[in-house]
Amino acid sequence: MKKKILKNTGLLVVLSILFTFVIMNIIMYERSLSEMKTTIQSECKNLKNILDQAGEEYLTQEISDLTSSRLTLIRRDGTVLYESMEPVDLMNDHDNRPEFREALKEGRGSDLRSSETLNEQGYYYAMMLENGDVIRVSRNIDTVVKSMLSGIVIVLVLLMILGILALILVNRMAARLIEPINQLDLEDPTRNIAYEELSPLLVRIDRQNTKIREQMDQLRQNQEEYLAITEYMKDGLIVTNNKVVLSINRAxxxxxxxxQEDCVNHDIITVGRNEAVKRAFLAALSGKSDERTADISGRTYQLLANPVRAEKEDVTGVVLLILDITEKQRAEMMRKEFSANVSHELKSPLMSISGYAELIENGVAKPEDVKKFAGIIHSEAARLTSLVEDIIKLSRLDEKSEQLSMEDVDLFEVACEVKDHLELKAEQQRIDIGLCGNHVIITGVHQVLYEMIYNLCENAIKYNHAGGHVWINVYSEGLKGAVIAVKDDGIGIDKSEQGRIFERFYRVDKSHSRETGGTGLGLSIVKHGALLHNAKIQVESEIGRGAEIRVYFS
Incomplete structure (x- = not known):
């Protein structure tokens, strides 16, 4: 703005000076010409009167020196009789001069032209004498252009002086004009309006500021919502453009x-050098959705990369979602193993039942063996029934069926019921079973809690020695916690196997389990029951020194 003011002001000063110079020269020229014409006409009249009385002899060099005008006496035929500034013999006839011819006709004549002899612009005025000759008085004057050229140096000096003065003054003026504009508060431009002319602009700026603030608030709110959603996602989320990472969530x-500082506005390679991540990113950049798995830090993740397209369907970025599918894969493997184990576990008793039944049917079995075979069929059928029942229980617990209604349950009373039901079984194996503790009320499913305690106690009896002991202890822990502990002095569990005893169909002692009719699902039922009640299980055991399993309810 300052440069523009200086430029425009300088141009205005130069044009003003030049325009003034030209106009003044024209005016001065016209005035000088007018004065010159009046003077020449007066001189010519005086000379005519004198020559008419005194004769042509009056014209002498002394008379010519008395005036700065040029005097010329011309005979009627155009011959020059007298010339004050040039020798007569060098002069051409003047019969073609406009002022001469006009004087012969009208008695007087004038003309403004460039002198052929002096090569200057001159004014010529002629009057006819009484004897028919013509007296002409002329005087030269500089043309307007010549007058201007003669004053050009003065004009240039004047332009330089005025230019410097204008530069100084305009610089100061521009600084004063711009200072209030530089001091404007753009956050609140209408508070102090320095110049009235700026008022419409400042009002528009104020409205624009309000609109920008609203848009920024909306963007900030959207960003906060986006961060609130993405930051607390358990799955990883990375958003990129064509080159760099735009955002990466906490997961x-x-x-x-x-x-975040390591990754945002940096290449995707700064996130991780995992080859699967890189390939998923490149595939999405090419415009194709990509799905693949990757092993990261010992866990399995599913990578879902999708391209982000602009209006013209050009890929402008990538959204990469990283899902932890480790548990899902494990569950899938467990389901496969469970299906295989179920098939195997069901197949064994069915084959046994089928085989002995076939022997009896075909009469191959001896009469004295029929009762034995029938007993085996009955035992295998009971085992099959127990297995199916346990599978059904696990299925219900997996589904967390809505039919399992929660209620207040006294754990001590449930433990008493279990103890009563297992008394006979314990006596048959010469196992002493005892119960201690106090009444503790929790919110849970009575039947599931019963199954949990029953399976813990049944396992303690199965994997025990003749003459062994099983202790059931129910007690409270803290203000709201409850614990049920089942301890035995049986064969114990090796530390390497303690993490797997809750897997379906896993048996610590497979031969012993077969003998006692175990299905391998008892502790799985305990585990799923604990998950249903948000409980935790703790195992303490040593080989040959028994085991203690505690379930903590919060």
Whole structure:
């Protein structure tokens, strides 16, 4: 703005000076010409009167020196009789001069032209004498252009002086004009309006500021909502453009052990050098959705990469979602193993029942063996029934059926019921079973809690020695916690197997389980029952020194 003011002001000063110079020269020229014409006409009249009385002899060099005008006496035929500034013999006839011819006709004549002899612009005025000759008085004057050229140096000096003065003054003026504009508060431009002319602009700026603030608030709110959603996602989320990472949520940062500062506005390679991540990113950049798995830090993740397209369907970025499918894969493997184990576990008793039944049917079995075979069939059928019942129980617990209604349950009373039901079985194996503790009320499913305690106690009896002991203890822990502990002095569990005893169909002592009719699902039922009640299980055991399993209810 300052440069523009200086430029425009300088141009205005130069044009003003030049325009003034031209106009003044024209005016001065016209005035000088007018004065010159009046003077010449007066001189010519005086000379005519004198020559008419005194004769042509009056014209002498002394008379010519008395005036600065040029005097010329011309005979009627155009011959020059007298010339005050040039020798007569060098002069051409003047019969073609406009002022001469006009004087012969009208008695007087004038003309303004460039002198052929002096090559200057001159004014010529002629009057006819009484004897028919013509007296002409002329005087030269500079043309307007010549007058201007003669004053050009003065004009240039004047332009330089005025230019410097204008530069100084305009610089100061521009600084004073711009200072209030530089001091404007753009956050609140209408508070102090320095110039009235700026008022419409400042009002528009104020409205624009209000609109921008509203848009920024909306963007900030959207960003906060986006961060609130993405930061607390358990799955990793990475958003990129064509070149760099735009955002990475907390889960992804923890997964790749990076910080937001390490990744945002940096290449995707800064997130992690995992080849699967890189390939998923490149596939999405090419415009195709990509899905693949990757092993990261010992866990399995599913990578879902989708391209982000602009209006013209050009890929402008990538959204990469990282899902932890470790448990899902484990569950899938467990389901496969469970299906295989179920098939195997069902197949064994069915084959046994089928085989002995076939022997009896075909009469191959001896009469004295029929009762034995029938007993085996009955035992295998009971085992099959027990297995099916346990599978059904597990299925219900897996589904967390809505039919399992929660209620207040006294754990001590449930433990008493279990103890009563297992008394006979314990006596048959010469196992002493005891119960101690106090009444503790929790919210849960009575039948599931019964199955949990029953299976714990049944296992303690099965994997015990003749003359062994089983202790059931129910007690409270803290203000709201409850614990049920089942301890035995049986064969014990090796530490390497303690993490697997809750798997379906897993048996510590497979031969012993077969003998006692175990299905391998008892502790799985305990585990799923604990999950249903948000309880935790703790195992303490040593080989040959028995085991203690505690279930903590919060």
């Amino acid at each position: 992804a940062q923890e997964l790749f052990d990076v910080t």
